[in-house]
Amino acid sequence: MSDLWERVQPLLARVERPSRYIDREWGAVHRPDAAYRVALMYPDTYEVGMANQALQVLADRLAGLDDVACERVFVPWTDMSAAMRAAGVPLYTLESCLPVAGCQMLGITIPHELTYTNILEALDLAGIPLRAEERSEGDPLVIGGGPSAHNPEPLAPFFDAILIGDGEEAVLEMVAAHRAARERSATRAETLRDLAGIEGVYVPSLYVAGPDGALVASAGTPERITRRVLRDLDAVSSPVCPVVPYADVVHDRATIEVLRGCSRGCRFCQAGMVYRPVRERQADAIVRDAIATLFCTGYEEISLTSLSTADHSQLEEVLRRLFRRFEDADVAISVPSLRVDSFTLSLARLLGGGKRSGLTFAPEAGSQRLRDAINKNVTEDELLETVAAAFGAGWRRLKLYFMVGLPTETDEDVVAIGGLVSRVLAVAREATPPAERGGLRVAVSASTFVPKAHTPFQWEGQLPAGEVRRRQSLLRDAMPRRGVELSWHDAETSFLEAVLARGDRSLADAIEAAWRAGAVFDAWSERFELSRWTAAFESTGIDAGARAHDPFAEDETLPWSHIDSGLARSFLLAERHRAYEGIITEDCTFGDCTGCGVCPALSADVVVAGGGRRG
Amino acid sequence: MAEGFRLRVCHRKSGRLRFLSHLEVVRACERAARRAALPYAVSRGFTPRMRMSFGPALPVGTAGEREYYDLTLTRYLPAAEVCASLTAVTAEDLAPLQCGYVTAREPSLAAALTIAMYELSLEGGIPPEELQGSLHGLMGDGTISVEHKGKQKVYDLAEALPKEPEVTSAGDRTLVRLAVKMGEHGSLRPEVLIRSALGRDIRAVVTRTDLLIDDEGVWRRPL
Numbered sequence: 085m086s087d088l089w090e091r092v093q094p095l096l097a098r099v100e101r102p103s104r105y106i107d108r109e110w111g112a113v114h115r116p117d118a119a120y121r122v123a124l125m126y127p128d129t130y131e132v133g134m135a136n137q138a139l140q141v142l143a144d145r146l147a148g149l150d151d152v153a154c155e156r157v158f159v160p161w162t163d164m165s166a167a168m169r170a171a172g173v174p175l176y177t178l179e180s181c182l183p184v185a186g187c188q189m190l191g192i193t194i195p196h197e198l199t200y201t202n203i204l205e206a207l208d209l210a211g212i213p214l215r216a217e218e219r220s221e222g223d224p225l226v227i228g229g230g231p232s233a234h235n236p237e238p239l240a241p242f243f244d245a246i247l248i249g250d251g252e253e254a255v256l257e258m259v260a261a262h263r264a265a266r267e268r269s270a271t272r273a274e275t276l277r278d279l280a281g282i283e284g285v286y287v288p289s290l291y292v293a294g295p296d297g298a299l300v301a302s303a304g305t306p307e308r309i310t311r312r313v314l315r316d317l318d319a320v321s322s323p324v325c326p327v328v329p330y331a332d333v334v335h336d337r338a339t340i341e342v343l344r345g346c347s348r349g350c351r352f353c354q355a356g357m358v359y360r361p362v363r364e365r366q367a368d369a370i371v372r373d374a375i376a377t378l379f380c381t382g383y384e385e386i387s388l389t390s391l392s393t394a395d396h397s398q399l400e401e402v403l404r405r406l407f408r409r410f411e412d413a414d415v416a417i418s419v420p421s422l423r424v425d426s427f428t429l430s431l432a433r434l435l436g437g438g439k440r441s442g443l444t445f446a447p448e449a450g451s452q453r454l455r456d457a458i459n460k461n462v463t464e465d466e467l468l469e470t471v472a473a474a475f476g477a478g479w480r481r482l483k484l485y486f487m488v489g490l491p492t493e494t495d496e497d498v499v500a501i502g503g504l505v506s507r508v509l510a511v512a513r514e515a516t517p518p519a520e521r522g523g524l525r526v527a528v529s530a531s532t533f534v535p536k537a538h539t540p541f542q543w544e545g546q547l548p549a550g551e552v553r554r555r556q557s558l559l560r561d562a563m564p565r566r567g568v569e570l571s572w573h574d575a576e577t578s579f580l581e582a583v584l585a586r587g588d589r590s591l592a593d594a595i596e597a598a599w600r601a602g603a604v605f606d607a608w609s610e611r612f613e614l615s616r617w618t619a620a621f622e623s624t625g626i627d628a629g630a631r632a633h634d635p636f637a638e639d640e641t642l643p644w645s646h647i648d649s650g651l652a653r654s655f656l657l658a659e660r661h662r663a664y665e666g667i668i669t670e671d672c673t674f675g676d677c678t679g680c681g682v683c684p685a686l687s688a689d690v691v692v693a694g695g696g697r698r699g
Numbered sequence: 700m701a702e703g704f705r706l707r708v709c710h711r712k713s714g715r716l717r718f719l720s721h722l723e724v725v726r727a728c729e730r731a732a733r734r735a736a737l738p739y740a741v742s743r744g745f746t747p748r749m750r751m752s753f754g755p756a757l758p759v760g761t762a763g764e765r766e767y768y769d770l771t772l773t774r775y776l777p778a779a780e781v782c783a784s785l786t787a788v789t790a791e792d793l794a795p796l797q798c799g800y801v802t803a804r805e806p807s808l809a810a811a812l813t814i815a816m817y818e819l820s821l822e823g824g825i826p827p828e829e830l831q832g833s834l835h836g837l838m839g840d841g842t843i844s845v846e847h848k849g850k851q852k853v854y855d856l857a858e859a860l861p862k863e864p865e866v867t868s869a870g871d872r873t874l875v876r877l878a879v880k881m882g883e884h885g886s887l888r889p890e891v892l893i894r895s896a897l898g899r900d901i902r903a904v905v906t907r908t909d910l911l912i913d914d915e916g917v918w919r920r921p922l
Binding site: 089094096097101102103105107109110328330331332378379381382383384412413414 | 714716719722724726729730732741747748749759788790792902
């Protein structure tokens with residue numbers, strides 16, 4: 085098979101940022117003679133996709149297999165896709181520059197709702213039929229996975245199989261099952277049956293709607309698909325030689341995952357529910373891999389990532405060891421995802437010692453009442469103390485995340501955000517030497533609440549866009565002007581997210597119609613047009629307003645009822661009711677078991693690096 | 700000039716990597732120096748940076764056969780050894796070709812390199828005589844006016860082109876070799892010159908084949 089490079093090259097003179105399309109980065113692995121090729125795709129541009137850690141982890145796992153090539157695919161920007169279509173060049177994988185359609189497996193991350201049309205765009209550019217039922221024996225198996233796979237239904241018809249949960253082990257099992265099926269010349273249908281036998285793998289074509297609309301499993305397939313969980317993160321090596329991009333990508337730095345899961349239990353947060361239980365990596369492993377990654381990549385910054393890095397029981401030890409190792413070097417160590425209550429004074433001093441990175445906290449709500457309702461167990465005093473510590477240690481910039489439209493929110497709660505920000509500013513000024521106060525900035529970002537599957541708020545509806553806008557303007561009026569940069573998410577995109585996040589299989593037709601009308605890169609505000617979607621919903625008979633705003637009844641079968649995330653329905657319901665009563669629930673890694681059900685359902689347990697529970 | 704050992708590296712920018720931007724090349728070279736674990740010097744200040752400085756930037760899409768950067772090391776290592784360590788951790792299309800120390804007094808690459816040699820490989824079977832004639836005519840006019848980012852820029856061709864360009868043919872392609880004088884206010888892009896001479900758009904692979912120092916009329920390489 086000859087590669088497409090000679091046909092790709094002439095297109096590159098006329099497109100923006102051609103380095104997106106050329107491969108040949110340091111760390112790229114080329115296996116031109118492999119018998120089995122897996123294409124791993126992130127459904128957005130190169131710059132966004134290269135920041136995705138999951139793809140690096142999966143590529144590293146697949147690199148361990150004999151005779152398997154794992155190659156990257158991203159969605160070409162609109163200038164390049166137009167040039168490719170005009171020249172008849174199909175979507176190709178970066179490493180071999182061969183058509184994606186010629187791969188045996190196409191794995192696609194499903195990061196969030198606004199990438200759904202990008203998936204269809206990529207399949208179309210690749211020349212792969214959009215719907216699983218239209219694919220023939222020669223087409224690659226199209227496999228999905230990732231955060232938004234927890235409600236797979238709106239995309240179900242476009243995928244042959246979807247993995248629910250951690251991919252480290254399952255991806256190898258899927259490749260092995262497919263290779264074995266090819267070995268015995270199994271049909272596509274037989275292969276999919278084999279895949280359905282792998283824990284965590286959902287084959288949508290084996291589940292069809294019964295008389296009451298609920299999905300029914302065909303004979304021999306499990307009624308519910310149980311989420312895959314990697315029980316011990318240290319049992320699997322983490323990638324220390326990932327591809328180093330030339331282009332300035334979104335998070336242009338090395339990353340080390342220090343822990344997975346977060347059981348703080350914020351009631352709106354899907355990640356905090358579906359990645360349970362908390363599994364920490366050992367300090368030795370983190371330090372070893374961080375050093376190895378910096379040497380292998382040559383990056384100037386390493387980020388210790390997770391949903392809540394400061395929660396790691398050995399974080400201070402890890403940071404001390406890394407700072408000692410890179411003393412006097414031009415290497416920065418950054419810790420994103422900090423929580424107010426775990427950002428201690430000693431941590432502030434430690435981090436302040438290195439090249440200073442930005443600081444971000446997410447109080448989410450302005451009043452204590454609402455923070456209690458959403459189980460954001462952070463008090464205003466804690467926030468103010470933390471801000472004082474950080475600015476005292478040298479920080480001058482702070483980003484605060486809030487949410488508008490949370491269940492039980494009142495106008496007073498919205499206005500309270502402004503008061504809280506004023507007090508944060510005052511404390512920050514106080515802790516900053518007078519000569520430096522001019523450079524002091526607090527960026528406030530307000531997103532709109534989107535109810536998500538497998539959370540205590542999964543039954544809630546979203547506020548209508550008009551009401552969201554009214555509350556956003558309340559927020560703007562309540563916000564101090566000086567020293568504050570306020571931004572918020574556009575209510576229209578949040579509305580679309582809600583429709584898709586809460587949707588069932590009937591949404592697939594609308595997604596396809598929107599893509600056919602030109603919707604692609606919906607997460608890019610300059611590309612997003614709600615009118616394409618409104619027309620798509622109308623033409624496919626979807627009442628989008630009702631889909632976004634109407635709450636589900638507690639006894640209703642939810643579109644994701646067949647996906648078993650391990651969380652007990654009774655726990656989610658109890659948490660919903662506690663929200664209305666303003667009762668908080670503690671984090672089980674610090675206190676008692678909260679009965680969420682995940683550990684027994686998935687035969688997993690909380691892993692704390694220091695041993696024993698924290699607290 | 701601060702202490703340290705100033706190492707000059709000559710490298711290529713070729714193949715697919717000719718599509719990199721100057722900034723992308725800079726970052727790639729910095730990361731290669733880190734991977735090679737060279738004892739590079741770091742600037743003092745709030746955000747310490749590797750002390751590395753480059754010659755004139757190459758545009759996206761243009762290849763380079765002999766591009767340069769200077770890197771300050773905190774301790775002496777044999778130049779050949781540095782070259783070998785860099786080669787081991789650099790993509791082939793950005794590979795270092797030659798390394799050598801220069802004195803601290805030497806002017807910066809950006810100031811010293813004033814002559815760029817180019818080779819253009821043109822598609823479309825343009826007869827060499829025709830192009831040679833048009834270029835001759837254009838040079839006879841004395842100046843060329845180029846629009847760049849909405850502004851008109853006028854180049855004095857006697858100044859910008861210290862030699863008459865050479866045109867030859869190679870199979871179905873037409874090759875143009877030329878020398879361009881680089882000034883403080885940028886330099887004439889060779890494809891712009893050819894486009895003006897022919898009065899139409901062209902498709903060309905452009906390679907900067909050499910970068911030279913003009914030492915009172917004598918051209919020499921910086922290494």
